[in-house]
Amino acid sequence: xxxxxxxxxxxxxxxxxxxxxxxxxxxxxxxxxxxxxxxxxxxxxxxxxxxxxxxxxxxxxxxxxxxxxxxxxxxxxxxxxxxxxxxxxxxxxxxxxxxxxxxxxxxxxxxxxxxxxxxxxxxxxxxxxxxxxxxxxxxxxxxxxxxxxxxxxxxxxxxxxxxxxxxxxxxxxxxxxxxxxxxxxxxxxxxxxxxxxxxxxxxxxxxxxxxxxxxxxxxxxxxxxxxxxxxxxxxxxxxxxxxxxxxxxxxxxxxxxxxxxxxxxxxxxxxxxxxxxxxxxxxxxxxxxxxxxxxxxxxxxxxxxxxxxxxxxxxxxxxxxxxxxxxx
Ligand code: PMV
Numbered sequence: 001x002x003x004x005x006x007x008x009x010x011x012x013x014x015x016x017x018x019x020x021x022x023x024x025x026x027x028x029x030x031x032x033x034x035x036x037x038x039x040x041x042x043x044x045x046x047x048x049x050x051x052x053x054x055x056x057x058x059x060x061x062x063x064x065x066x067x068x069x070x071x072x073x074x075x076x077x078x079x080x081x082x083x084x085x086x087x088x089x090x091x092x093x094x095x096x097x098x099x100x101x102x103x104x105x106x107x108x109x110x111x112x113x114x115x116x117x118x119x120x121x122x123x124x125x126x127x128x129x130x131x132x133x134x135x136x137x138x139x140x141x142x143x144x145x146x147x148x149x150x151x152x153x154x155x156x157x158x159x160x161x162x163x164x165x166x167x168x169x170x171x172x173x174x175x176x177x178x179x180x181x182x183x184x185x186x187x188x189x190x191x192x193x194x195x196x197x198x199x200x201x202x203x204x205x206x207x208x209x210x211x212x213x214x215x216x217x218x219x220x221x222x223x224x225x226x227x228x229x230x231x232x233x234x235x236x237x238x239x240x241x242x243x244x245x246x247x248x249x250x251x252x253x254x255x256x257x258x259x260x261x262x263x264x265x266x267x268x269x270x271x272x273x274x275x276x277x278x279x280x281x282x283x284x285x286x287x288x289x290x291x292x293x294x295x296x297x298x299x300x301x302x303x304x305x306x307x308x309x310x311x312x313x314x315x316x317x318x319x320x321x322x323x324x325x326x327x328x
Pocket of ligand 1: 036
């Protein structure tokens with residue numbers, strides 16, 4: 001293993017999609033059926049260390065201080081297999097990962113987790129830094145992870161079947177705009193229907209699937225245009241419609257998946273009341289019950305206070321645009 005560092009540490013941040021990805025065009029390569037656009041979130045960090053060890057007979061994976069579950073270890077090993085294939089090395093590795101934000105916050109730790117893993121693994125096995133390849137590698141594990149490789153405002157195009165090089169790219173750096181995301185955490189429980197299963201059901205059974213694939217690129221374009229213009233009042237309604245359309249798919253799947261809880265509805269109501277009072281804030285939600293408020297930095301404290309005072313909201317988190325991978 002001459003010339004191979006054998007050890008690397010990588011920090012990646014979670015991201016939230018303003019324009020949602022939901023559903024795949026190629027299950028095997030994990031390619032999204034629609035384009036998505038996200039903001040990378042500071043300070044929602046995952047830190048991952050990869051250490052190669054010739055004595056190992058398989059990869060090990062420790063998550064937040066405890067051995068990870070077998071399914072999680074298998075997903076990590078699959079990503080490492082990709083790196084081993086590219087390098088020709090066969091050495092297994094110890095992987096240690098720590099989330100510096102609550103993983104039940106509804107902010108996908110899989111996004112920051114697989115981005116940090118791909119960054120650390122490629123470096124530890126001696127591959128030169130190449131964010132596009134790192135993003136494509138993270139995407140195969142979790143499509144939203146492709147976006148967490150980059151900082152600021154990040155796009156992941158829809159994938160054409162077979163396009164295994166598909167990677168995310170930066171649309172604007174973090175300094176472009178002081179957009180904030182305030183998360184209203186409404187439960188500490190893990191979600192019951194994961195995004196992979198939920199989006200599979202949507203494609204197979206929702207009567208709205210074709211309408212989603214046809215309309216998502218238009219929502220994406222409207223969001224990209226408002227983002228470029230830094231116009232929160234133009235952005236917000238499209239951000240809201242992207243998530244409500246995605247949730248309509250889940251709701252109209254068979255069996256139906258409803259990610260909302262009573263406190264989610266209460267938080268959405270609190271944001272509607274704020275808007276009625278002239279505060280430009282709009283919600284988004286992912287495959288879970290937490291509500292994420294999207295607003296400008298000037299209004300973030302007011303938004304956070306309103307959400308914190310909403311019955312059923314356990315606590316709030318506040319994030320701003322952050323950087324891409326940090327590698328050493
Ligand atoms: O990448 P996954 O499988 O965790 O899917 C993420 C899907 C959403 O979070 C609901 C939307 C998105 O674009 O991040």
